[in-house]
Amino acid sequence: MKGMSIKAHPPHLHALHVPVLLDETVRLLAPQPGETYLDLTAGYGGHASAIIEKTKNPSGAVLVDRDENAIAELQALKGSGAVLLHTDFVTAARQLIQEGKQFDMILVDLGVSSPQLDRAERGFSFSKDGPLDMRMDPSAEKSAGTIVNRSSEDELRRIITTYGEVPTGFAARIAKTIVRNRPIDTTTKLADLILNEHRGKWQRIHPATRTFQALRIATNDEISQIEAVLPLLPTLLTSGGRVGVISFHSLEDRPVKQYFKEQASAGYEAELDILTRKPIEGATHDVHNPRSRSAKLRVAVKK
Numbered sequence: 001m002k003g004m005s006i007k008a009h010p011p012h013l014h015a016l017h018v019p020v021l022l023d024e025t026v027r028l029l030a031p032q033p034g035e036t037y038l039d040l041t042a043g044y045g046g047h048a049s050a051i052i053e054k055t056k057n058p059s060g061a062v063l064v065d066r067d068e069n070a071i072a073e074l075q076a077l078k079g080s081g082a083v084l085l086h087t088d089f090v091t092a093a094r095q096l097i098q099e100g101k102q103f104d105m106i107l108v109d110l111g112v113s114s115p116q117l118d119r120a121e122r123g124f125s126f127s128k129d130g131p132l133d134m135r136m137d138p139s140a141e142k143s144a145g146t147i148v149n150r151s152s153e154d155e156l157r158r159i160i161t162t163y164g165e166v167p168t169g170f171a172a173r174i175a176k177t178i179v180r181n182r183p184i185d186t187t188t189k190l191a192d193l194i195l196n197e198h199r200g201k202w203q204r205i206h207p208a209t210r211t212f213q214a215l216r217i218a219t220n221d222e223i224s225q226i227e228a229v230l231p232l233l234p235t236l237l238t239s240g241g242r243v244g245v246i247s248f249h250s251l252e253d254r255p256v257k258q259y260f261k262e263q264a265s266a267g268y269e270a271e272l273d274i275l276t277r278k279p280i281e282g283a284t285h286d287v288h289n290p291r292s293r294s295a296k297l298r299v300a301v302k303k
Contacts, residue, residue, distance in 0.1 A: 125187065157172050
């Protein structure tokens with residue numbers, strides 16, 4: 001399949017999801033003709049399409065996502081020769097290591113895709129009424145509704161404080177009102193309950209935003225996934241291979257920043273050279289994409 005040309009933005013994919021920091025990602029990963037590519041969070045194919053357009057090597061690409069809807073949208077790339085893996089990125093990374101696979105480029109985009117946010121039935125956002133779902137893999141057993149309706153008040157407070165970075169007092173009030181008003185089945189019902197517990201004025205960010213973030217992270221075990229995949233990345237890279245990680249909030253970025261810092265200070269034991277001493281920020285480098293506002297891209301190369 002080498003030599004095939006794929007448009008960087010297939011019309012149906014581009015309409016669904018504008019990839020974050022696309023130009024900077026392509027520039028820093030620097031794809032060359034014939035190179036191989038692993039996208040551990042392929043989503044709706046925006047980054048993958050642009051990189052495969054440069055490599056002209058779709059059969060050398062492996063695209064991973066745990067969302068069956070994303071896998072369905074990636075079929076065009078599969079038809080061009082790319083391999084699709086419907087699983088979470090830690091499971092995929094371990095499987096590929098067992099198979100002895102290595103890649104010239106790896107991308108991990110930790111954000112929630114636009115279609116996940118925009119489709120009410122996915123339950124990621126309270127801007128549209130929908131079920132309390134938030135599962136990146138719709139076949140997973142645990143949903144946000146499971147957490148909201150079955151967790152103890154103490155556990156809810158811990159989740160909201162830890163993963164939403166909500167002040168302790170507000171988190172305690174939210175946990176209490178959740179328990180008092182269960183069952184809670186919809187996004188807007190939960191958001192309204194949280195709003196009722198908020199004291200004082202609020203402007204740009206709705207008081208429920210951080211609690212929804214916390215529930216999404218807990219539902220999908222996101223932080224543990226990030227911490228588990230980072231040390232696997234060097235094994236998956238060829239010598240001179242590049243890896244990029246895009247994060248969207250401090251909880252995601254913290255383990256990535258720490259891992260890159262450890263690599264930078266490891267001396268002769270380091271497996272990676274850090275290309276981005278400071279992260280590439282969406283607020284500066286992708287100003288026309290609203291979903292890039294909080295994005296940070298960190299890139300390294302294998303020694």
